[in-house]
Amino acid sequence: MKGKLNSPPIIMEQNLLITLLASCSSVQYKSNGERIYFTATSSSGKPIISQGFTMMHGRIACVNCHGANGNGGNVHMMMTNFEAPDITWAELTGPHEHHAPYTEATIKDAIIKGMEPNGEELEIYMPRWQMADEDLDDLLSFLKTLK
């Protein structure tokens, strides 16, 4: 048991490594929105908090599940496998099987409240986020560039 709590996880998940690399101060982001997507930190220094599935996972950002291009895919995290959806702009604002196409307002609801356009809750794998309104706007501007 000695030292167990402090020892790093044996397997460094690749997606976590991406975040660590992306958090390096030497990396320059083209926009605050891009920085939030890749690091869950804001250039304003205001807090960005995620709650839910990832609470025990330390700092986690959109990129860890939805990928660098927003294409999503299978995620292996905390001994679980799940599918993260494609959140490229055309995909979000295009037709969906179970609900209306996303709009800017409903995308914000998905990020903050974990709510789909039809009012249903997203699975808990999608964290619920808290961030300043300006940061959310910057994040949306970045999501618009994903294709």
Ligand code: HEC
């Ligand atoms: C731990 C993994 C994880 C992280 C981190 C994460 N998401 Fe998600 N996200 C998901 C999963 C899984 C779903 C699908 C949930 C469902 O279908 O019920 C989802 C759903 C979404 C949706 C709704 C898509 C749809 O088709 O309904 C949006 C928008 C979204 N995420 C944006 C983001 C943004 C922006 C961030 C970063 C601030 C983020 N997500 C971080 C896992 C994650």
